[in-house]
Amino acid sequence: MSTSTHDIHEKALYESGEDYLETILILQKEKGSVRSVDIARELNYSRPSVSRAMGVLEKSGFIIKKEDNEIVLTKEGLARAKGIYERHIYLTKFLSMTAGVSSHLAEKDACRIEHILSPGTFIGIKNYVKAHEKEAGKSE
Secondary structure (H helix, E strand, C coil): CCCCHHHHHHHHCCHHHHHHHHHHHHHHHHHCCCCHHHHHHHHCCCHHHHHHHHHHHHHCCCEEECCCCCEEECHHHHHHHHHHHHHHHHHHHHHHHHHCCCHHHHHHHHHHHCCCCCHHHHHHHHHHHHHHHHHHHHHC
């Protein structure tokens, strides 16, 4: 069975790549358009580091860098970014609900956990949050 370049790139997107995609998605929602300088500012990374990462994401087919240096998520990049962001949202809620930690700490820990969580565990957490949000809504 041969491995396509696409499969290799899919596997090669690690935590930092996922963080970049998630950040691009969030910045696009907030600002409409995104450039490397916006990403560097948001993540507190150097511009050369962001530039290198954008090159990797572009070669992997997750982003397109336009002539005016605007960064746009491809269909594949958008799908991946939305999935990561969804994990982030549900994990933050879950940690706040179950661990009783501050929203800041829940969000910080969610950022770490979102990259290593299995799909099955995530579905369980998502279902738990949805069920308990409904219960909380009924009791108010």
